[in-house]
Amino acid sequence: MTRFYIIRHAEAEGNLYRRVHGWYDSLITDNGYRQIAALAGRFQDVPIDAVYSSDLFRTRTTAGAIWKPRALALHTRSDLREIGVGAWEDRTWGDLERHDAQELLRFNHSVPEFRVEGAETFDQVQTRMKRALLDLARLHPEQTVAVFSHGTAIRCLQGALRGLGPGEMDALGHSDNTAVTCLEVEDGQARILFENDNSHLPEEISTLARQKWWKEQGGRAADANLWFRPLDMQNEAAWYRAARQDAWLDIHGPRIPFDGEGFVNDALRCWRQDPAQAVVCAMRGDETVGVLQLDLERHAGQDVGYIPFVYMTPQHRKQGLGVQLIGQAVSVYRPLGRRYLRLRCAPDNAVAQRFYRKYGFIKVGEDKGARITLDLLEKYIGYEPNQA
Known part of the structure; x- marks a missing residue:
């Protein structure tokens, strides 16, 4: 036996x-x-x-x-x-x-x-x-x-x-x-x-x-399972700008001017890299619940997949959905040979900081921009054959 x-x-x-x-x-x-x-x-x-x-x-x-x-x-x-x-x-x-x-x-x-x-x-x-x-x-x-x-x-x-x-x-x-x-x-x-x-x-x-x-x-699946569709920056730029503005005001308030045109232009640049994957809407059924923006060129030489923007609409925050956007970034960047995800996060954005720590991001530095200083956070997504 x-x-x-x-x-x-x-x-x-x-x-x-x-x-x-x-x-x-x-x-x-x-x-x-x-x-x-x-x-x-x-x-x-x-x-x-x-x-x-x-x-x-x-x-x-x-x-x-x-x-x-x-x-x-x-x-x-x-x-x-x-x-x-x-x-x-x-x-x-x-x-x-x-x-x-x-x-x-x-x-x-x-x-x-x-x-x-x-x-x-x-x-x-x-x-x-x-x-x-x-x-x-x-x-x-x-x-x-x-x-x-x-x-x-x-x-x-x-x-x-x-x-x-x-x-x-x-x-x-x-x-x-x-x-x-x-x-x-x-x-x-x-x-x-x-x-x-x-x-x-x-x-x-x-x-x-x-x-x-x-x-x-x-x-039958009863959990909220998201799907992703390309965000058409030629026809949906206004929606993207509104999402960016909502995120900016939520974090910084009105004390720091919001550069909507600059954000839209940056998204257009990323979108042109890969219109199918670089800027996508997170969808729950027919409803748009978030946006994920990837910059496929920035930091590519460092084996890094850079994420300029992760966004959930206000009514869909704190529901455990945001991690699926991180999963989408992994799905795009890992086949490209990227071993890390990198993004920036305001140090006083306590909700976002907790979220990223929960899912494996750690602070690796700071980005001292023209208006504010942001934390640089990274998450390892590589795979070593003998790692197990």
Whole structure:
């Protein structure tokens, strides 16, 4: 008999930024590292003989909670990966709700008819996950093995072990980040002892505790998932100027003159670099809720992705939406090889300062402009192959 602990990876960028990450190799969030520490405490006195994970960064990093304290080897296998979603990779859930709602419904119900260009089917994921489990049982008879995988992949495995095919898994629960499923395999047969247990996570660091989608019957997304559209600076410059003015007055008040023309001209310069990505509106359904401006040329030689403007409309602030704009910046800059995000923030803008600190930005200097001095904040978004 082989005992398995099947563990989902810690909170990663896709969970935080509300983006679809299957085989996309995302990083662990700051909260995810707190979850890893809690997981390590849970397993402190549990005997483990071998550790396996998918070959993606988020699982390999989470696996460190078990293999590092024991000085075990970490074995990686691509057949433990999340479901590959092909053309959906790194799109926002809001974008899919907007532009591919029917296929998203099929995905949420794990039906056999789910088809996306370049993506796996649920049947394929069930087959490879069950095959991987039985292979590991063959390799480790009479041992205890920790296996690190992904939410949908683990759910497919749980369904396969119950004899539930695609389209029959709606009643299965959803796994929190670092949640644990325990099962035993003997003579090719598996017995589930418990599943999706996140009792080691205090509520304040649980990912599912702050999300609603998993509570909705049928798996419908109930959280506010944003999508992004290009802001046409030739026809929407007045809207951009108004957003800039609102942000300026909110931070500085009327004591420092607002240079609307200067801001619009700078946005036009950025927009011409890439009209599709450099200046975008954050959308919640049909409603514009924010603006993100990127300068694709500034600081490019320093491996920096510069963000001149992040804005949420007043009625949509303090709702946890702003981090999705940071996720959009990561999505644009990482493929360009940028290793850092950089932006400026007024030192007396306490709300913005707290927001950026919460999501990993640190002060690296000051920018002494003609009228005011601003803090320079940076966030690391690079990826080192051996970092895990």
